[in-house]
Amino acid sequence: MTQPIVPTPYLPDTGALGMRKLMPPPGGTLIDLSLNESSWGASPAAVEAARARAEVPSRYPDPMSTALREAIGAHHAIDPEQVICGNGSEELLDVIARCYARPGDEVLFPRWGFAQFGVVAMRVGATAVKAEETAGYVTDVDALLAAVTERTRIVFVANPNNPTGTILPEAEVTRLVETLPPHIVLVLDSAYAEYPEDPEYTDGMAYVAGRQNVVVTRTFSKGYGLAALRVGWAYGPPAMIRVMNTVRGVGNVNAVAQEAALAALADQPFLSRVRRETAVERTRLFQGLGALGLAPLRGTCNFLLIRFPADTNHTAAAARRFLLDRGIVVNHTAPYGLDGFVRCSVGLPQEVDAVLAALGDFMV
Numbered sequence: 001m002t003q004p005i006v007p008t009p010y011l012p013d014t015g016a017l018g019m020r021k022l023m024p025p026p027g028g029t030l031i032d033l034s035l036n037e038s039s040w041g042a043s044p045a046a047v048e049a050a051r052a053r054a055e056v057p058s059r060y061p062d063p064m065s066t067a068l069r070e071a072i073g074a075h076h077a078i079d080p081e082q083v084i085c086g087n088g089s090e091e092l093l094d095v096i097a098r099c100y101a102r103p104g105d106e107v108l109f110p111r112w113g114f115a116q117f118g119v120v121a122m123r124v125g126a127t128a129v130k131a132e133e134t135a136g137y138v139t140d141v142d143a144l145l146a147a148v149t150e151r152t153r154i155v156f157v158a159n160p161n162n163p164t165g166t167i168l169p170e171a172e173v174t175r176l177v178e179t180l181p182p183h184i185v186l187v188l189d190s191a192y193a194e195y196p197e198d199p200e201y202t203d204g205m206a207y208v209a210g211r212q213n214v215v216v217t218r219t220f221s222k223g224y225g226l227a228a229l230r231v232g233w234a235y236g237p238p239a240m241i242r243v244m245n246t247v248r249g250v251g252n253v254n255a256v257a258q259e260a261a262l263a264a265l266a267d268q269p270f271l272s273r274v275r276r277e278t279a280v281e282r283t284r285l286f287q288g289l290g291a292l293g294l295a296p297l298r299g300t301c302n303f304l305l306i307r308f309p310a311d312t313n314h315t316a317a318a319a320r321r322f323l324l325d326r327g328i329v330v331n332h333t334a335p336y337g338l339d340g341f342v343r344c345s346v347g348l349p350q351e352v353d354a355v356l357a358a359l360g361d362f363m364v
């Protein structure tokens with residue numbers, strides 16, 4: 001049998017590849033808070049644009065996503081030539097790994113960093129290296145810098161990070177950008193950039209100008225609520241974007257997705273409402289969990305990472321099963337090595353009520 005090119009010893013310990021999307025049973029309901037999706041849906045204008053383009057399936061999409069890149073450029077005041085669109089930002093993380101890392105190279109990221117960082121490293125046969133984080137589950141810039149070797153090719157940092165929800169303050173991002181050797185690609189994954197209100201937060205976009213090695217990834221999956229359509233983008237130095245364009249799939253962003261993303265970007269009032277209402281419900285969830293004696297990390301986006309007690313009756317795994325029996329799906333982060341935690345998206349008001357009521361019963 002032909003051997004796979006992917007070296008199996010690198011198969012990830014994240015479980016991400018085995019992930020399955022649960023859908024509500026026929027006639028039943030399911031509150032799915034497991035995948036950091038937006039509970040607020042998408043702009044009606046984006047849904048309508050998708051519907052209209054779906055009427056013309058015989059025509060290929062624009063392979064350069066031109067109109068969308070121009071709209072992103074105008075909205076963020078950046079050069080559209082320095083923007084590449086992807087089939088979700090996950091495709092672009094993968095493209096970066098395929099462009100810049102080979103077997104024998106090292107891909108570095110924080111210990112509790114986004115699971116796909118390890119997966120994209122594995123796909124190209126590079127070695128995933130994890131740097132310790134602070135005791136507060138925040139990216140530790142000194143630990144990252146100390147883990148750099150002559151083999152390091154890429155450093156990935158998600159800010160805010162998934163699954164922790166924590167942010168790396170701007171001063172620390174600046175220190176990382178300025179200290180990392182410039183031959184190493186630094187990927188600032190800003191998938192949740194639409195959410196944080198913390199004045200210390202930076203989406204990283206300002207670090208791209210004048211550098212050859214810093215690239216920022218963004219997505220329409222989270223705040224804009226287009227996860228099903230798979231639209232992400234990256235902003236980077238012209239030379240990097242050129243190389244990435246040769247490696248990505250042709251027509252990687254389908255036409256329905258391009259139209260929907262364009263309309264979503266144009267509907268900023270919708271995004272503002274999502275941001276505002278997510279923050280209100282996140283605070284309510286955070287406080288409600290605290291009142292139950294649970295300890296969520298101080299999240300900044302549309303999910304919280306909740307620590308469960310060590311006592312055998314109230315473990316994170318038991319909580320996840322208990323919630324599932326009530327039709328509520330949350331994510332047990334054991335595959336990350338975060339055994340004692342559950343990650344829960346911020347739901348609509350009635351969904352937050354349901355989570356708090358169920359966990360109230362669980363914790364008695």
Ligand SMILES: Cc1ncc(COP(=O)(O)O)c(C=O)c1O
Pocket residue numbers: 035036087088089090091114158160161162189191192218219220221227230231232
């Ligand atoms: C930190 C982070 N980066 C990137 C992604 C990928 O998002 P998408 O491929 O939907 O753009 C996710 C998805 O959950 C994420 O949490």
